[in-house]
Amino acid sequence: MKADFDVIIVGGSYAGLSAAMALGRAIRNVLVLDSGKPCNRQTPHAHNLLTHDGHKPADIAQQALQQVLNYPTIRIKKGIATKASRDENLFKIETDKGQTFTTRKLLFATGIVDTMPEIPGFADCWGISVLHCPYCHGYEVRNEPTAIFANGEAAYEFSKIINNWTKELTLLTNGPSQLTMQQTADLHRHRIIINEKPLQQVVHDGGYIREVHFTDGTSLSINAMYAKLAFEQQCGLPKALGCEFTEAGFIKIDDMQQTSVNGVFAAGDNTTMFRSLSIAIAAGNRAGALINHQLIQEDF
Numbered sequence: 001m002k003a004d005f006d007v008i009i010v011g012g013s014y015a016g017l018s019a020a021m022a023l024g025r026a027i028r029n030v031l032v033l034d035s036g037k038p039c040n041r042q043t044p045h046a047h048n049l050l051t052h053d054g055h056k057p058a059d060i061a062q063q064a065l066q067q068v069l070n071y072p073t074i075r076i077k078k079g080i081a082t083k084a085s086r087d088e089n090l091f092k093i094e095t096d097k098g099q100t101f102t103t104r105k106l107l108f109a110t111g112i113v114d115t116m117p118e119i120p121g122f123a124d125c126w127g128i129s130v131l132h133c134p135y136c137h138g139y140e141v142r143n144e145p146t147a148i149f150a151n152g153e154a155a156y157e158f159s160k161i162i163n164n165w166t167k168e169l170t171l172l173t174n175g176p177s178q179l180t181m182q183q184t185a186d187l188h189r190h191r192i193i194i195n196e197k198p199l200q201q202v203v204h205d206g207g208y209i210r211e212v213h214f215t216d217g218t219s220l221s222i223n224a225m226y227a228k229l230a231f232e233q234q235c236g237l238p239k240a241l242g243c244e245f246t247e248a249g250f251i252k253i254d255d256m257q258q259t260s261v262n263g264v265f266a267a268g269d270n271t272t273m274f275r276s277l278s279i280a281i282a283a284g285n286r287a288g289a290l291i292n293h294q295l296i297q298e299d300f
Contacts, residue, residue, distance in 0.1 A: 001102070003090050005031045007291055008103040010081045010093070010235060013038040014277050015268030015284035016109035017064045022288025024071030028295070031101055032068075032076045033093070039111050039234075039269065042207065043127035048135050049277045060277070084237040091263065104263070105291050108251065109284060110235035111269040117149075117174075117229075121202030128207035130225045136276055138165040141224035147171070147212065149199075149227040152178035159192050162226055167191065170220060172212070174199050195220065233270055248273065256294075257287040265291055 007023055009016045012034025023030045038061065040046070046057045068074055083094040084106070091106045114132075116123040122130060130149075131137045146166045150158050151173040159171055170193040177184065177196050187194060197214035202225075204210055211221045231249065233239070244252040244260040250273070251259055251266040258265050267283040269275050 001088075001090060003102045003104045005029045005101060005103045006295060007031075007105045007107060008033065008091070008093050008101060009107045009109055010237065011109035011111060011268070012036075012065075012076060013061065013109065013111065013268070013280070014064070015111075015280040015287070016107070017061070017068050018281045018284030019107055019109060019267060019288035019291070020068050020074050020284075021064075021071065022285050023292055024068065024074040026288070026292040027073060028292060030074045031103070032074065033079050033081050033095060034076065035080050036078055039113070040127055045140075046277055047137060047139065052277075057277070081235065081237055084241050086241070086263075089263075104295065105265065106241075106263060107265045107267065107287055107291060108235060108238050108259075108270060109266070109268045109280075109287075110233070110238075112231040112249075113234050115230040115232065117199075119199050119202060121204050125202055125204050125207050125209055125225070126227075129204065129209040129223070130202070130227055132227065132229070133275060134162055134165050134226065137224075138162070142166060144168065144223040145170075145221060147220065147222045147225040149174065149225055151175070153183075154228045155179065156183040156187070158226060158228055159187055163190055163192060169193070170195055170222070172197075172199060172220075172225075235270075238264070238266065238270075256290045257283065258290070258294075263294075 006028040007030045009032045012032045020030050020032050040057045043057050045054050052060050079095040079097045081093050082096050085092045090102045092102050094100050142165050145168045147170045148158050149172050173196050200215045201213040211219045213219045238251050241261050246252050251271050253266050253271050265287050267287040268280045
């Protein structure tokens with residue numbers, strides 16, 4: 001049976017579009033399925049990306065989409081992949097719109113979903129002034145009053161990193177500290193304040209933090225807050241297909257961007273803790289080239 005496509009890419013953000021471009025240039029028939037909800041849709045500006053530093057993520061994505069569609073063998077469809085199965089050497093993808101497509105190779109560029117704490121105002125600021133990465137956003141809030149929302153080992157390591165960008169730093173553990181005595185002493189030595197009060201609310205103006213309120217009625221004025229949040233995979237289909245995951249919850253891939261399931265690949269935030277546009281774009285480009293290489297090897 002002949003497949004509808006050489007490759008189906010689930011996820012049409014930066015990793016997915018980068019892979020599509022590589023495959024389009026290799027004259028492969030490609031379908032990109034995209035929900036239209038990138039994880040950085042609240043983020044006002046992208047940084048640390050050569051030629052696009054300070055640009056709006058939506059503008060970068062729109063330009064990328066236009067360029068990808070210059071390749072006639074690439075099709076983009078809005079929709080969500082709801083079911084995946086394998087029939088001999090082909091994969092079958094079903095969508096929320098009732099469509100079914102078959103493909104020889106499958107790439108998941110579906111990203112992750114951050115688990116927001118139930119603190120009013122927190123989610124409204126995510127990606128704007130509640131930040132995940134100092135390399136992406138730290139320069140813009142350098143030397144500003146800043147907080148870190150984390151606890152335990154992750155809080156200690158994150159505090160060391162953020163201390164490079166600002167010395168006006170408070171660690172918010174949102175309850176009893178889980179730091180060791182040595183870690184606590186280290187942070188105090190660097191004049192990093194540890195605040196164990198539970199948070200009640202994040203007060204903001206259009207996503208930009210003004211202060212945080214605690215349950216005891218006190219408050220703290222800050223201009224930015226970094227957070228280490230739990231996450232889950234945006235898409236459950238890799239698990240349904242039998243893909244293995246790391247202990248941290250990422251899709252496990254090899255040096256060829258392939259998952260533990262032959263013919264299934266993954267790229268982007270769903271595979272790594274390094275969440276930046278440049279890394280996602282590079283991973284997508286790599287995945288596209290390696291998928292094409294596998295197809296060549298099978299056909300030659």
